[in-house]
Amino acid sequence: MVSALNQALFCEMELDENIVVLGEDVGIDGGVFRVTEGLWQRFGSERIIDTPLGESGIVGVAIGMAAYGLRPVVEIQFSGFSYPAFDQLISHASRLRNRSRGRFSCPLVVRTPYGGGVRALEHHSESMEALYAHVPGLKVVIPSGPYDAKGLLSSAIRDPDPVIFYEPKRVYRAIKEEVPEKAYTIPIGEAKVIQNGNDVTIISWGAMIRECKEAIDKIDASAELIDIRTLKPLDFKTILNSVKKTGRVVIVHEAPRTGGFGAEIASLIAEHGLLHLEAPIMRVTGFDTIFPLAKLEKSYLPDERITAGIKKVLEF
Amino acid sequence: MQKTVEKFSVLYLQILMGNGECDEKDMPYLSKRQIQEIYFFMVLARKLDERMLNLQRQGRIGTFAPSKGQEASSVGSAYALEPKDWIIPSFREIGGLLVRGMPIDQYLLYYAGDERGSNLPKGINIFPTSIPVGTQPAHAVGFAIAARMKKENLVVITYFGDGGTSEGDFHEAMNFAGIFFAPVVFICQNNQYAISVPRSKQTRASTIAQKAISYGFPGIQVDGNDVFAVYKATLDAVKRARDGNGPTFIECVTYRLGDHTTADDASKYRQQKEVDEWSKKDPILRLRKYLENMKMWSAKEEDALLKDIAEKIESAVKSMENKEPPCVDDMFKFMYEKMPWYLQEQLSSLKERTSEGE
């Protein structure tokens, strides 16, 4: 996925000279995960900007750039360090279009690695997509594999509005897929049915897609797996169509349970598809705790709990 | 009409020269035993760092931030504190933490990914590690104001890097400290880099120390590889704070000889030549030269010290590795004083699963 993201940046920057990349260590270092590797050498330090260590400044400056006609792509080194910039995102990026009655827009992308499973230090493992999905005016995109990552990042960069692009670092280098060299896009706001099935619908995103696939392999039933890919705007039609077919739903996310995005999906299903349900909606999620340090992270992350959840819903 | 309404200057302090000679005029009082103790902590920090690198490569602990080259900055500053004072650290001050009594096995445990490493015994006045850069100086200001309200005449010292001074929170902390005249000592370990970003790209200002001036309190720059200068500057700052004369900012000019963390490769963004130049200014070598010049140290004492340190570290490694694994309760227990129903439910469902798995 790292090299797919890198390719998306290369391709888009070749196509549009208004694109700039800003962040900590994105220049000569190529980003701590190497997503911006080689960009600085190719595009120079005017377009690939190593910033001072200040997330609020990075995003605030990027908002100004976006408003003035550039297309900034911000890298926040870890999603756990995006909070100093939260104010800029909530108070300004998400509102600029509305506040100026359409005179200004904010075509800004904030890329940031999220999620656990890499035995990291505190603040390097959490999954807080629901915070961003809650903010009116932001879009939230989370790819689960390299092919989607490239197409979705290109779309995010071309999008006229601010996009939070959450990258599942756990599968940064874990999944191999064919990725075309040329630029291509995958529309924001379209879910993907990864696998068709009739007995149960499994809904997830990001790094949990891989876990869901493994869980499905362990059960003896026909499961439909949906990767929502975009939390906001959500492609609920694809979800509802699947629920109509299967009548059973498991939602999986590694983020904490309470107020997680699974709750939003569950309530949409309850609002629009209750009569199609044959079992209560099941959520398999992280706990409402601080993401633990390495020794307990296996207990935190959904793994065999997914299989158990699917079985329970099937047996209901 | 135009006139100058203010003028500023920034002092630089160096006491111990590269050749181990020292400027007697500024030399603070330190007994032979104290100087030897400072040397002990610096070497302990260095050796622990080396051992941890080695443990990390073997997968026995996780990612950590080595402090090689910065021992004088953290040991020298922490050594100027009294037992009742507090440290609000970031993540690259092991030397200072050791001075303040950080148990080595707990430090290792934390970096092995076990939260129990953070639960320091009462009496060790060290606040937990703060990884979000630039955020903790504000806590130091609050700590200091609270202690003053309680009429406890203590001083709070907080550590951060050159990169940390670019965060908004840092500036708000400085401003609060100035406004409330808080008994805080800000220690900036300017190790020249924030990961790959050099100091020159963090601020246009020629010193970091001068930032304090705009908040209305003194800032001084010291040779951060000179443990006497760091000690003296901190001692003066601590006294100011304790006497009710407000905060001080100390910029320790030092150098990170190792990688940013064990996940970093510094050769991508800096020249070996530069590292070699700074290696010559190694703070430990410099203090050792001083000790030898002053006839305060012998080869025999050095051997005994190294042996003692190796034993201390090995016994801590053993204790860390013999620790029984944490149980899942640890994840839930400290979320609130009283565990709410939903956490109780989540915990018991998790425990059911784990016991089924057995």
Ligand SMILES: Cc1ncc(C[n+]2csc(CCOP(=O)(O)OP(=O)(O)O)c2C)c(N)n1
């Ligand atoms: C708010 C925040 N942003 C980014 C990071 C990632 N990060 C960890 S250390 C570091 C560089 C810190 O540099 P500096 O403050 O100079 O301290 P040093 O690491 O050199 O001791 C960065 C960017 C972080 N921990 N916190």
